[in-house]
Amino acid sequence: MKKILVVGNGMVGFKFCEKFVEHQDNKGFKIMVFGEEPRPAYDRVHLSAFFEDQDAKALEMAPREWYEEHNIELITDERITAIHRSSKKITTTKDLHYKYDYLVLATGSAPFVPNIPGIEKRGVFVYRTIEDLEAILAFAKDLRSEQKGEIKAAVLGGGLLGLEAAKAVLDMGFEPHVVEFASKLMPRQLDTRASKVLQEKIESLGIHVHLSKATNRIMGEDAITGMEFGEYDKIDVDMLVVSAGIRPRDELARTCSLEMGTRGGIIVNNKMQTKDPEIYAIGEVALYNNMIYGLVAPGYDMAEVAINQILGNREIVMKDDIDMSTKLKLIGVDVASYGEPFMPVEKGYSIIYENKTKNLYKRINVSHDGKTLLGGILVGDASDYNMFHQIYLNGLPIPEDAEELILGSRGEGGSSFGSVADIPDAAQVCSCESVTKGDICCSITDGGCTNLGDVISKTKATTGCGGCKPMVVDLINETLKSLGKEVKETLCEHFSFNRQELYDLIKINKVKDYDEAINLFGEGDGCEVCKPALASIFATITMETPNRQVGIQDTNDRFLANIQRNGTYSVVPRIAGGEITPDKLIVIGEVAKKYDLYTKITGGQRIDLFGAQLNQLPLIWKELIDAGFESGHAYGKSLRTVKSCVGSTWCRYGMHESVTFAIDIENRYKGLRSPHKLKGGVSGCIRECAEARGKDFGLIAVEGGWNLYVCGNGGATPKHAQLLAEQLDEATVIKYLDRFLMYYIRTAGPLVRTAPWLEKLDGGIDYLKKIVIEDTLGIAEELELEMQGLVNKYECEWKQAIEDPNMSKRFKHFVNVDDTDDNLVFVPMRDQKMPKAWS
Numbered sequence: 001m002k003k004i005l006v007v008g009n010g011m012v013g014f015k016f017c018e019k020f021v022e023h024q025d026n027k028g029f030k031i032m033v034f035g036e037e038p039r040p041a042y043d044r045v046h047l048s049a050f051f052e053d054q055d056a057k058a059l060e061m062a063p064r065e066w067y068e069e070h071n072i073e074l075i076t077d078e079r080i081t082a083i084h085r086s087s088k089k090i091t092t093t094k095d096l097h098y099k100y101d102y103l104v105l106a107t108g109s110a111p112f113v114p115n116i117p118g119i120e121k122r123g124v125f126v127y128r129t130i131e132d133l134e135a136i137l138a139f140a141k142d143l144r145s146e147q148k149g150e151i152k153a154a155v156l157g158g159g160l161l162g163l164e165a166a167k168a169v170l171d172m173g174f175e176p177h178v179v180e181f182a183s184k185l186m187p188r189q190l191d192t193r194a195s196k197v198l199q200e201k202i203e204s205l206g207i208h209v210h211l212s213k214a215t216n217r218i219m220g221e222d223a224i225t226g227m228e229f230g231e232y233d234k235i236d237v238d239m240l241v242v243s244a245g246i247r248p249r250d251e252l253a254r255t256c257s258l259e260m261g262t263r264g265g266i267i268v269n270n271k272m273q274t275k276d277p278e279i280y281a282i283g284e285v286a287l288y289n290n291m292i293y294g295l296v297a298p299g300y301d302m303a304e305v306a307i308n309q310i311l312g313n314r315e316i317v318m319k320d321d322i323d324m325s326t327k328l329k330l331i332g333v334d335v336a337s338y339g340e341p342f343m344p345v346e347k348g349y350s351i352i353y354e355n356k357t358k359n360l361y362k363r364i365n366v367s368h369d370g371k372t373l374l375g376g377i378l379v380g381d382a383s384d385y386n387m388f389h390q391i392y393l394n395g396l397p398i399p400e401d402a403e404e405l406i407l408g409s410r411g412e413g414g415s416s417f418g419s420v421a422d423i424p425d426a427a428q429v430c431s432c433e434s435v436t437k438g439d440i441c442c443s444i445t446d447g448g449c450t451n452l453g454d455v456i457s458k459t460k461a462t463t464g465c466g467g468c469k470p471m472v473v474d475l476i477n478e479t480l481k482s483l484g485k486e487v488k489e490t491l492c493e494h495f496s497f498n499r500q501e502l503y504d505l506i507k508i509n510k511v512k513d514y515d516e517a518i519n520l521f522g523e524g525d526g527c528e529v530c531k532p533a534l535a536s537i538f539a540t541i542t543m544e545t546p547n548r549q550v551g552i553q554d555t556n557d558r559f560l561a562n563i564q565r566n567g568t569y570s571v572v573p574r575i576a577g578g579e580i581t582p583d584k585l586i587v588i589g590e591v592a593k594k595y596d597l598y599t600k601i602t603g604g605q606r607i608d609l610f611g612a613q614l615n616q617l618p619l620i621w622k623e624l625i626d627a628g629f630e631s632g633h634a635y636g637k638s639l640r641t642v643k644s645c646v647g648s649t650w651c652r653y654g655m656h657e658s659v660t661f662a663i664d665i666e667n668r669y670k671g672l673r674s675p676h677k678l679k680g681g682v683s684g685c686i687r688e689c690a691e692a693r694g695k696d697f698g699l700i701a702v703e704g705g706w707n708l709y710v711c712g713n714g715g716a717t718p719k720h721a722q723l724l725a726e727q728l729d730e731a732t733v734i735k736y737l738d739r740f741l742m743y744y745i746r747t748a749g750p751l752v753r754t755a756p757w758l759e760k761l762d763g764g765i766d767y768l769k770k771i772v773i774e775d776t777l778g779i780a781e782e783l784e785l786e787m788q789g790l791v792n793k794y795e796c797e798w799k800q801a802i803e804d805p806n807m808s809k810r811f812k813h814f815v816n817v818d819d820t821d822d823n824l825v826f827v828p829m830r831d832q833k834m835p836k837a838w839s
Helices: 011-022 047-053 064-069 130-146 160-171 192-204 296-310 385-394 437-445 452-459 469-482 499-508 514-521 530-542 582-594 614-626 658-669 730-747 754-760 764-772 780-792 797-803 805-812
Strands: 002-007 029-034 072-075 080-084 089-092 097-099 102-105 109-111 124-126 152-156 175-179 208-210 217-219 226-230 233-236 239-242 246-248 279-281 326-330 333-339 348-355 360-367 373-379 428-430 569-571 598-601 607-612 639-644 678-683 697-702 705-710 722-728 826-829 832-835
Touching: 002 011, 011 029, 011 296, 047 130, 047 160, 064 072, 124 130, 130 239, 152 160, 152 233, 160 175, 160 239, 160 326, 192 208, 192 333, 192 348, 192 360, 192 373, 279 296, 326 385, 333 385, 373 385, 385 428, 385 469, 428 437, 428 469, 437 452, 437 469, 452 469, 499 514, 499 530, 499 730, 514 530, 569 614, 582 598, 582 607, 582 614, 598 832, 607 614, 614 797, 614 805, 639 658, 658 678, 658 697, 658 730, 697 730, 705 730, 722 730, 722 764, 730 754, 730 764, 730 780, 754 764, 797 805
Parallel strands: 002 029, 002 102, 029 072, 102 279, 124 239, 152 175, 152 239, 175 208, 639 678, 678 697
Antiparallel strands: 080 089, 089 097, 109 246, 217 226, 226 233, 326 333, 333 373, 348 360, 360 373, 569 607, 598 607, 697 705, 705 722, 826 832
């Protein structure tokens, strides 16, 4: 029996083992795997998830039992020190010797640590292994016990890994600083404008960015106290995480005279063979075509090639042109690049779309004849990445007017570059696992798969970086539809239920929190899709506020405020129906003046205060609540406002008292959480000054009562509300609104407003009338009782937050000790201020 020794038990080393045992010609071989870490292989791509629950086993790619089941001997906590090519042996740190027939080097890479004076000080860490993260957490715990002030942590490096580390620092509750030598973030993947968009977005989350900084020395005696860039240029920090790139772990090659690159890496041919044909190198240690490839997908391909070469399938070799396209979510921001992200003038031209208010940047690079997509960059919204990537890889045709790829067809809206059905079966959808469109479709048509979970189990698609998931889901749905099968929408891969089903399950089973829900009905640890969705469900069942389960809220709900483009927050107190006394107006003015806030009257008839720093929010809200104000929920998927005209109180055309009714309605439904935001309007006559027909629900006074309209909205795709009932008295209006809103809350999908919900509702407005007015489902009384229960449980969440010291702690995560942020820059504007624009 021939023996294969695999040195390195990272993701690529594990993939070699996994692919080998799946290969049909694997008989007659024995595999031994050596890893210098004390645990089996784990997922480094999602390493930052360790900070959430410190569960190392959740990151394991397979337990130890898997190795045993497949007759693979796994030796952990053991480093190989030498290779003896003449005797075909390796030596370990324990001076043990092992013979091999084939040796596979999958030693990966190590963090590059610049030679900066003081880099050895206590409090300086690298970001590569679980042990590194455990050391960071232990040091952070000590810092918290020693210091009363705010703790600052810097990350050296503004690339992919550096920004991941910054997110980890942010999640630990420290004030994060990213220090980058280059003049922009992610210099290898993004152009200058894309990097600016990313920078502004992450700065809005409280991460400070320092560009074009060369660190001269690490300050401090025994432990780090700061970083010095120049004589008068330095920052004070309590901890430093170095993430300044990688270097191949190629030291073993030096022990046996294998050929090396000038900057490191073991030189291999297209068969993954080194200078010695029985020694292979794969992953980040391999230098192929003078390149080190730092993505998992090329490493997995290298593992596949090495296996086939060992098994005698000589025709399987590495491609010369390796695709380095990638899609990631960095600190909650979509970032993607594919093909040729930077377009030389001689190759083609670029079309760029940029929306600074939404932190969006899209660039496509097209050949001079306008017929070929050569590459591009996406920041802020990468939903089109998978299709763009397939067009690039497979040379699919693009619109005659190439700008339609990112802007949509004129007058039609949306993209105009086809669907997943246009992709050839041979197209690689999941590059990490080399899964084609044909593999996915066949797993359904021939393999009996019926959902995403089945397809993942069958093909392993989406199990690498996860960037292909949207396209995989589209392919599954399209294939099921072509077979005449029902396509079931699920919340995400962690729950095989839709929002409506989860609502019922949580309610019926009296589930108390997210952890219990995922244990009972889901799998894994959850994601940014299901956590806020379940937060909404819990709120709509129990009227709990975001203060109860802070960890599953999105950023705005977590801090009970809308974050603005410069990282400050807005404050919007409730002004029900738009009515306010002079005394309360004075309070708002005094608060705005005291905290130097920009003030603006909103379209919903209330006053928005901009420019508050996170630590100021509790102070501002205490003054407002003491004056009788409540949260306006401008940050939540909840009732925002009920707009009114002055009605019959003042207007000579007014038919009914619209202000009082609007105030009553707003106070009834204030704090009500829903799948998306809700807005209402009450107009005192058909002149419609409150724009009631542009709201989720609206009332217009007529002879004999009120006409009730539902499911309208403004925004990017405005919809007129539709007439639900006519000439109603006020009690009937409330009754119908209770039923309508509760039915919407129960049945709508996440982030679906009332207008698109009604469009998808079988039978449309006529069916809704039968439910709300005729009670054909027999649930009207139940809906009313549920709504009354929520109304009775209302609490102002800002009042909760300022009265509970534990709740207030989260508003001090990102401020300096002296409660100021020197990175915020404002400029004058009409006797007020605004954030400084980009230079």
